Amino acid sequence: MYTMRDLTALMANMFTTPDLPDASLNQGDAEMMAFFQGIPVEQAVPGTLNFPGSPPQVPSASEEDSETSMSEVSFEHLVLAVDMWTTSMKTKKSKCLIKVFKVLTGKKNKSQPSTVEPDVKAKTRPGLDAWLATVEELKADLDLGRLEASGPLLALERELLVAAAAGGMSQEELVQRQSKVEALYILLRDLVLGVLWRPLEVAPERLRQALAIVSEQELEDRRAAAGSEDSVLAPTRPRRWLQLWRRGVAQVAEERLGGQPAAGAEGLSEAERAFLHLGRTMKEDLEAVVELLLPVFPAEFHVVAAYAESYHEHFAAQLAAMAQFELCERDTYMLLVWVQNLYPNDIISSPKLAAELQDVRLGSLLPPRQIRQLEATFLSDEAAKVKELMGRALELESQDWAQDVPPQRVNGHCHSELASHVMQIISQRQIKAKDITTDLGMQIKQVLLMELAGFFRSYQRAFDKFLERCKQTKNYKANVIANINNCLSFRMSVEQMWQTPPSHVLGPLNELKARGFDSLLQSLLLDLEPLFKRFSQIRWAAPEELMEEILATVAHRLPEFSELQDCFQEELMEVVHLHLVKEYIICLSKRHLVLKTAEHQQQLAGHILYNAALIQHFCTQNGSHATWLDPAIPRLAEIIRLQDPSAIKMEVATYATLYPDFSKDHLSAILVIKGNLSSSEARSILSILDISTRPHKAAHSLFAHIKVG
Structure with missing residues (x-):
């Protein structure tokens, strides 16, 4: 007879969400896994793949409580739960619930003797005792974390299939035996996946054992699918442990990339720190996978692809979430740099990863349409910024003219820094865009050329005002010469960047130079005028x-x-x-x-x-x-x-x-x-x-x- 404590523990565990990736479980697994939180040996904890530099994970209080409660649930309770699951696969749902209730309450069916009375001895078929002894031995081995139990467990499963096919065993006994086998498989699964989700924490030999078991189970899944004969037993395959492992890898990626960025990155915005954390973590973790896991994992695991795809998916999700917000100019640029340059070039194509990732189709972190929108925003932001900065430089230069500040002298020539400042602004913006992609660098060149043409027109108008208003200043002629000299610097820089710019771009400079020459020669030509008149005289x-x-x-x-x-x-x-x-x-x-x-x-x-x-x-x-x-x-x-x-x-x-x-x-x-x-x-x-x-x-x-x- 079950005690109230047993029933309480059993019922509590029946409705506890497992710590395994729930998306990987079919309906039967979901019902069974309510009993397996807190198994003390090799308990699977997603996200504990400790790459170099990762802090060790400490079990939470809830995990410790679940281990304590699990220790109070006997293996018989576990088997009983699996028994009820397998029975439910054979009967209607309403009958199953009645049976579960009667088993848990200990009430007898009027037509059948109770199967839980302690004084009623179960009648066993010949060989059942030996079979149960094997189950108990395997249970003990799994409790001790011995992965060697996988071989005998597989043999036990095959023996059960043979017995079911032979038809010499009652359905009740088959259900009982299958429930014990499935309970053992759940213990083994937790052990194996616990090892594979923490591959760097276990001994290499133990890791190889766990990998071999998954490979063996995948082979058995394929054999079961190929056989596909009808059986009185409840369907238990495919178990898809490899798929479970991959979903655990996805949780590892989510936890690793979802962590808080490291402190100390002064001068960076919150978004920039997030980008840096995502990129650095992904690169370091994938390098660890290539260096430490790839030589150990069998080819069928595609271990590099599994980790790369999981990290890529979470990285892309993080960036997509950021892109939904209205980003400042700086964050828009950083987002494009990561999506178009740093991620594909410095991470995916880095020396340690390029060879292993060349056949992994990761794609872009953002869809093309969203990238084009961000690029358009970037170009617009850059055009506005360039216009603002060049206008500010011209304003400061004009103030110096008005205040009669003498120009610098460099190698015997009057010199102004205006051309240097303006072309530096242009060059920096062009390099900035080129750092994202070469194509974007070409696009911004046309944008910058239009802005520069507008600046030259503003420059000419400002110079004309200076010629009219500042003729009496002491350094007037020197400043005129300095501005004429600017035309050379501007022209050389423009031709270097655009080779053959349209004539209308440099037109204002040619006009400025001509106006400057006229101003410089005005006094001389006035002196020559009376001399030429004397020819006719x-x-x-x-x-x-x-x-x-x-x-x-x-x-x-x-x-x-x-x-x-x-x-x-x-x-x-x-x-x-x-x-x-x-x-x-x-x-x-x-x-x-x-x-x-x-x-x-x-x-x-x-x-x-x-x-x-x-x-x-x-x-x-x-x-x-x-x-x-x-x-x-x-x-x-x-x-x-x-x-x-x-x-x-x-x-x-x-x-x-x-x-x-x-x-x-x-x-x-x-x-x-x-x-x-x-x-x-x-x-x-x-x-x-x-x-x-x-x-x-x-x-x-x-x-x-x-x-x-």
């Missing part, structure tokens, strides 16, 4: 001396521009070169000089050629590379020297090819000098310019700057 009587005076004036002012970068000194000299040629041609086109004889025309042509040579030599010596200007004055001198209208026509045609903006008005002003041409001859020469053989667009513009009247 002296009627070209002493043109050589006057041109030498003009060039001497220019030479005197050139040192003012020495703090420009060398390339800009050359460009400035080209502007001076163009101005000298233009002003000289304007003087020739004033219509004040009319020469009636060929001799006078030839004499004037000689003066013009001499002056042209002076201009060309001076400008070339001072750095001008505007060779396109070299024929401009000498070929006009040739038109003045020639007397044959046909020869003049040929020269005009050639000249119009060199300078497509040379118009009839310009030619007419030159022909005025040739006072011996008839009106019809002049019209015939002018008609040459009606023939459209000139290029549609000139590389340089000369006569567009020359107005004649």
Whole structure:
């Protein structure tokens, strides 16, 4: 007769949730496993796979209580519970509950004697005593944690199957025997999975034993499935211990990755600490699996894949949960870095793991659509940040101009840090995106180029205001030179990053440089203006001396521009070169000089050629590379020297090819000098310019700057 204490313990354990992965149990296992919490030998505790550096797990108070209560439940109670389970597989649910109630209360069925009265001896068939003795021996071995009991237990199961097939045993006795076998298997299962879920805590030989038992049970599951014959016994296979082990691995991954990030990571946000914990834990644990478990586990376990897939699944779940929130700019970047770079490259493709994980299809931590959304957010955030930072840099620079702060001098040149600061901002953002993926690095380059083009327009407007408002400041000219020099730094950086950027991007810089040159040359050009007027006043009587005076004036002012970068000194000299040629041609086109004889025309042509040579030599010596200007004055001198209208026509045609903006008005002003041409001859020469053989667009513009009247 059961005591009240026995019944209380039995009923309590029947409704206790087991500590094993419940998703792995079928209905029968779920009912049985209510009795197996707290088995003192090799009790399975999910999540206790202690990798290097993991703290040892201490049983909780609830676990200790369950062990105590289990010690009070006899093996007979265990068998009785399994007996009721196997019987329930043969009868209707209502009849099973009646039987359970009668067994637990000890009441007799009116038609049958009680099977639990202590004074009624059970009648056994021949050999039953020996069979029960074997069960007790195996029970004792399993209580002592001896995995060697698996072989005899399997033999006992097969013997029972043979007996059931032979049909020489009553169904009641078969149920009783099967219940004892299944109770032993549950004890063995707990022992085996307890070892496999803590593989680094047990001796290697014991681990190999447990692995061999699982492999043996998997083979037996396949054999049972292949046989699939009808039996009076309740179905107990497949037991799927390998599947149970894998689900335990999933719990290990959840506990390992779900732990609190280590303290001490100063300067990191909460999300960044979480990313670091997830990545570091997964990498270290998988490396331990490859190094310590892979050589021991049989191939059918796919131990690396099992751990990698479980860790990946939990890692992905953690990141998916984070991505649901509205992330700050910094956390969006870190999330993308982990998903697109660190996880696939530094973890999955790390030297110790790459070979073992190459056939494991882990996939991405986030779905492609969500990644694209995060990338779009990242690009938008970066564009806004770049615009803000560049605007702040320009504002600080403008304040220095207004406050007349002198620019730095570097290697004899005026220098501003604006270009360096702005391009550093651009470069850092491009590198930041490239650290996520190469493709994202290419995408952000176009975004950054658009933002930089907008900045250049703002820069030009700010510089124009400076030119207008700060002319009287002491360091005005030096700051103008510094900003012109900035154009070189900007241009070199842009061309290095984008090779051939669209012309509209650098357009504001070219305009800024031109405005700067105009400002620097304004005083010099004012000094040259009265000198060029004297050409018409002296009627070209002493043109050589006057041109030498003009060039001497220019030479005197050139040192003012020495703090420009060398390339800009050359460009400035080209502007001076163009101005000298233009002003000289304007003087020739004033219509004040009319020469009636060929001799006078030839004499004037000689003066013009001499002056042209002076201009060309001076400008070339001072750095001008505007060779396109070299024929401009000498070929006009040739038109003045020639007397044959046909020869003049040929020269005009050639000249119009060199300078497509040379118009009839310009030619007419030159022909005025040739006072011996008839009106019809002049019209015939002018008609040459009606023939459209000139290029549609000139590389340089000369006569567009020359107005004649």
